[in-house]
Amino acid sequence: GIQVEQSPPDLILQEGANSTLRCNFSDSVNNLQWFHQNPWGQLINLFYIPSGTKQNGRLSATTVATERYSLLYISSSQTTDSGVYFCAVVSSGSARQLTFGSGTQLTVLP
Amino acid sequence: KAGVTQTPRYLIKTRGQQVTLSCSPISGHRSVSWYQQTPGQGLQFLFEYFSETQRNKGNFPGRFSGRQFSNSRSEMNVSTLELGDSALYLCASSLATGMNTEAFFGQGTRLTVV
Numbered sequence: 001g002i003q004v005e006q007s008p009p010d011l012i013l014q015e016g017a018n019s020t021l022r023c024n025f026s027d028s029v030n031n032l033q034w035f036h037q038n039p040w041g042q043l044i045n046l047f048y049i050p051s052g053t054k055q056n057g058r059l060s061a062t063t064v065a066t067e068r069y070s071l072l073y074i075s076s077s078q079t080t081d082s083g084v085y086f087c088a089v090v091s092s093g094s095a096r097q098l099t100f101g102s103g104t105q106l107t108v109l110p
Numbered sequence: 111k112a113g114v115t116q117t118p119r120y121l122i123k124t125r126g127q128q129v130t131l132s133c134s135p136i137s138g139h140r141s142v143s144w145y146q147q148t149p150g151q152g153l154q155f156l157f158e159y160f161s162e163t164q165r166n167k168g169n170f171p172g173r174f175s176g177r178q179f180s181n182s183r184s185e186m187n188v189s190t191l192e193l194g195d196s197a198l199y200l201c202a203s204s205l206a207t208g209m210n211t212e213a214f215f216g217q218g219t220r221l222t223v224v
């Protein structure tokens with residue numbers, strides 16, 4: 001099946017810094033989503049972005065489907081941005097199921 | 111518009127028992143998928159239901175089963191619980207079963223097996 005790799009696994013920033021999280025996938029995809037998992041475990045939708053670029057406030061994402069990667073940018077980090085960020089894809093060759101990466105644990109220090 | 115609702119939020123069960131978890135999707139959504147999250151294995155797909163039919167199943171033993179009702183609400187059942195079934199179980203709701211639809215998750219049910 002499709003493999004999803006996220007990097008870095010851990011990231012520690014000072015408040016106000018910018019960061020880039022990366023998601024590589026091993027096959028073509030029909031669907032790519034970025035999530036933020038809150039401390040209570042819920043996955044919060046950030047972006048649905050199978051291709052192209054989207055922006056939402058301080059967050060933006062870019063997916064280059066032909067090169068099989070996606071990037072999540074966080075600008076001017078805040079302590080509330082802390083948590084685990086997941087990338088998840090639906091492979092073009094499979095039935096509908098999300099395959100998740102192992103996540104990036106982001107810690108923003110005050 | 112209400113989000114995805116999972117009940118209960120927390121459960122403690124004894125090894126060998128069975129458990130039923132419930133998921134109510136976003137109004138109008140007809141696809142419900144279930145995922146298991148553990149520290150060791152990460153987030154793994156269990157199964158997907160659409161129009162009361164199981165459309166896809168992950169690599170889990172037959173002790174894990176589910177169903178979907180005509181109102182799109184779904185339940186998953188785990189029989190003969192094992193310690194390794196302790197996990198966060200997440201339900202996702204989608205408008206349809208096509209590959210190009212966005213999934214929205216509930217808050218999860220945290221199951222502890224003792």
